[in-house]
Structure formats: C-alpha cells, structure tokens
Amino acid sequence: MVKSVFVVEVHACFRESLACVLDREPDLEVIGQADSLSEEHVLGGPLDAADAVLLGLGMSAGDEVEEMIRTVHDESCPPVAVLVLTTSSDPGWHARLLEAGAERVLTKNASLIEVVAVVLALGLEPVA
Secondary structure, eight states: OOEEEEEEOSOHHHHHHHHHHHHTSTTEEEEEEESOTTSTTTTTTGGGGOSEEEEEEOTTOOTHHHHHHHHHHHHOSSOOEEEEEESOOOHHHHHHHHHHTOSEEEETTSOHHHHHHHHHHTTTSOOO
16 A cells, blocks of 8 residues: 655755655655645645655754644544654654654654655554
C-alpha cells in the first residue's frame, strides 16, 4: 500500500529536495508541499488525504510548534502520523514535540536514508 505524504518546510530548496527523494520511493507518494500550515490550501485540502506529515522546524520554532502539531491532528481525519525534522538536538525539546503528538522527531542533520526509513515506518508502531 502506498503511503501519502505531505511535506511542510519553510525553506523551498530543502522542502523540494525532501519531496523529490520521498516521491522516488515506490511505497511513498508526496501529495503536497507547503511552506507553513497557515497556507489556505493546506487545511481542508491535501493535508486531509495524507497518511503522514513531515513537518520541518527551524531555530526560531517556539511554543507555536506544539499548536501546529495539534492542528495537523485536529484537521485531519483519519489521524495522520507526524514526523518532525528540527534543527535542535535538545532531548527536552524532542520530548515536548512527542508529547504534543509527533510520532517521531529527527534532527535536520539526519541522512536522507534515515528520513525515508522513518517515513516508511510512520504509523506502523504504537505512538508513545
């Protein structure tokens, strides 16, 4: 079964590169991209059809991030798995993201192979 993925990342080059790599996987299909969750076409649109959301966060990400993760869960039906890619390696920050509803958290220095493997595994393991 092909897993549909929506990529949210502010940096176009990084977002488009991730989408290209993910879309080359036979078991993944990128159904949309956005630079934020506030774009009108995201909520109520392709995000609703996604099995997984890859949410990229920068250094300026703060408390609104937890709200963004909750927004993905509130707006999507059925529930969607969220992978957060962050610039932070702080375990406390990762714990906050997981508590907010992310299924997995990786730092942005993870390899593309690791990102693909995690996206493929999203939704297959019980959420902690």
